[in-house]
Amino acid sequence: MTTDETRSHGHILVVDDNRMNRIKLARMLEQQGHEVAVVENGRLALAMLGERPFDVVLLDLLMPEMDGYAVLREIKANADWRDIVVIVISALDEMDNIVRCIQMGAEDFLPKPFDPVLLKARLDTSLEKKKLRDLEKVYLQQEVRLRQSEKLATLGRLSAGVAHELNNPAAAAQRSASYLLTAIGRLQKAQLGLDMYGLSSAQEAQLTSLLQRAAEQAAQPLNLDSLTRSDRQDEIEAWLEAQQVTDCWEYAPELVAMGYDETALRRLEATFGRAQLSAVVAWISATYALFALAQEISEATGRISEIVKALKSYSYMDQAPTQQVDIHEGLDGTLAILRHKLKNGVEVVRDYGSDVPRLDAYGSELNQVWTNLIDNAIDAMSGQGQLKLQTWREGDWVVVAVTDNGPGIPEEIQAKIFDPFFTTKPPGQGTGLGLNLSYNIVVQKHNGRFTVNSQPGETRFEVRLPVGGNR
Ligand SMILES: Nc1ncnc2c1ncn2[C@@H]1O[C@H](COP(=O)(O)OP(=O)(O)O)[C@@H](O)[C@H]1O
Ligand SMILES: [Mg+2]
Known part of the structure; x- marks a missing residue:
């Protein structure tokens, strides 16, 4: 067997009701190095196709039970079999039938009586075609996987x-x-200390107002620089120490945060007396600490809720795939999600049109587009620069423009940036799929338009989406 024959070796199914034809074809094919299966009618042919893969079917047209047309129709209607090359066996005077079969998806025809040279030529071509189709299929599957992994990578980032x-x-x-x-x-201990003395009603009133003040002050902490703060702490500690207040270093930070100075402390001493000063100061500072800490917890958990809300809105969690999308919400949500990449030196300028209507669109997919564009802009500016987000209405279109003041896209690669896998980034940082994915979302999924305009110092991507849901 020559190398050439090895290369074109294939799995071939012969379907013919004429026994002599089957034997002749099978012998010729086997001599040419192919693996051959033979069946005598359409129904058996389909059963055989279901059992194992074939590259080529040699198909007779006129057969009892189920004819060649029906078999051809079944093959082309089945996603698993569609790529199998079908060669129709037919006498030359049946040209009408051959034409009909080609229209139905047959690749070629083999005239009777069979000629081994012609058979070999047709099969080699067909097998080559089949091989290309198989390669294309593998490539497409790989691309689908890579696209999925780009989505996952974005998600991961x-x-x-x-x-x-x-x-x-x-x-x-x-x-x-x-x-x-x-x-x-601390507060409970301080409370016990105060109770020992038995307070007058004036003193109790004073404590109530101090309580109020601690709550207010905790909500709006004084903004002191660290030098002033430590000076005031020293001053307070020194004074308290002079009044024989114990553990005064423990109380000083909170007293400073509440805005106390020596004058205020003297007034406190006047109201409560030297003996009770320790207990009062301990009580004030513990009370303030309580309010301030509760305040901090409330702010921190509030921030957590905000982030979760942004995530929910970004991913359109719990929502239908298309909705009336507020483009501005989408852009702001994306900014919130990308905050960690923006906060170290990207100035964001938002200029949103007030006449931009909601759009019937795939909200979560559009957010992927904004994410890719903003991500690319941040990359281009190496995290430092100005990012401009603009929206406006232009007749039947809503336009979203994302502009950065980075180095720009060199002219010779501008035509390629929407190609799948085109990237100028090192492996691991770029997949080259972001813009391609975004292009498909805008142009194919939304009937929109996607343009870029770039020169050193200004790169501007514009996305146009139809207002009327042109989809
Ligand atoms: N704002 C931009 N400024 C400069 N170059 C850009 C910008 N956006 C995209 N590019 C170029 O287009 C290429 C393709 O982008 P993209 O499809 O998002 O893939 P990736 O970001 O993974 O490289 C980038 O590698 C980069 O060279
Ligand atoms: Mg990208």
Whole structure:
């Protein structure tokens, strides 16, 4: 067997009701190095196709039970069999039948009586075609997998960022909660200390107003620089120490945060007397600590809820695939999700048109587009620069423009950036699928348009989406 024959070796099914034809064809094919199966009618042919893969079917047309047309129709209607090459066996005077079969998807015809040279020529061509189709199929499957992995990679990058964003407030809330436990103990001890003295009604009124002040002050902490803060702490500690207040270093930070200075402390001493000063100061500082810590927990958990809300809105969680989409919400949601990449030096300028209507669209897919464009812009600017998001209405279109002041896209690659797998980034950082995916979402899924305009210092991507849901 020559190499050439090995290369064109294939699995071939012969379907013919004429026994002599079957024997002749099978012998010729086997001599040419193919694997051959023979059956005598259409029904058996389909059964055989279901059992194992074939590259080529040699199909007789006139057969009892189920004729060749019916077999051909079944083959072309079946996604698994569609790529099998069908060669119709037919006498030359049956040209009408051959034409009909070609229209139905047959590849070629084999005239009777059979000629081994012609048979070989037709089969070689057919097998080559089949091989290309198989390759194409493998390639398409790979591409689908890669696209999926680009989506996952985007998702991975996003969740890494979001995890980081969530981690800070979560850690802050946890820290404050554990301090809160200590502060509760301190307050109870201070309360006992105060109770020992039995307070006058004036003193009780004074404590109530101090309580009020602690709550208010905790909600709006004083913004002191660290030098002023430590000066004031020193001042307070020194004064308290002079009044024989014990553990005064423990109370000073909170007293400073509440805005106390020596004058205010003197007034406190005047109201409560030297003997009770220790207990009052301990009480004030523990009370303030309690409010301040509760405040911190509330802010941190509030931030966590905000992030979760942004995530929910970004992913259109619990929503139908298409909805009346607010483009501005989508852009803002994307900015919130990408906050970790923006906060170290990207100035975001938002210029949203007030006449931009909601669009009947795939919200979560559009967010992928915004994510890719913003992600690319941040990459291009190496995390430092200006990112501009603009929207406006232009007749029957809504336009979204994403502009960065990075180095621009070199002219010679501008035509390629929408191609799948085109990237200028090192492996691991770029897949080259972001713009291709975005293009398909905008142009194919939404009947929109996607353009780019770039020069050094300004790169601008514009997405146009039809207002009337032209889909
Ligand atoms: N805003 C931009 N500025 C400069 N170059 C860009 C910009 N956006 C995209 N590109 C270029 O287009 C290429 C393809 O982008 P994309 O399809 O998103 O793939 P990836 O980001 O994975 O490389 C990028 O590698 C980059 O060279
Ligand atoms: Mg990209």
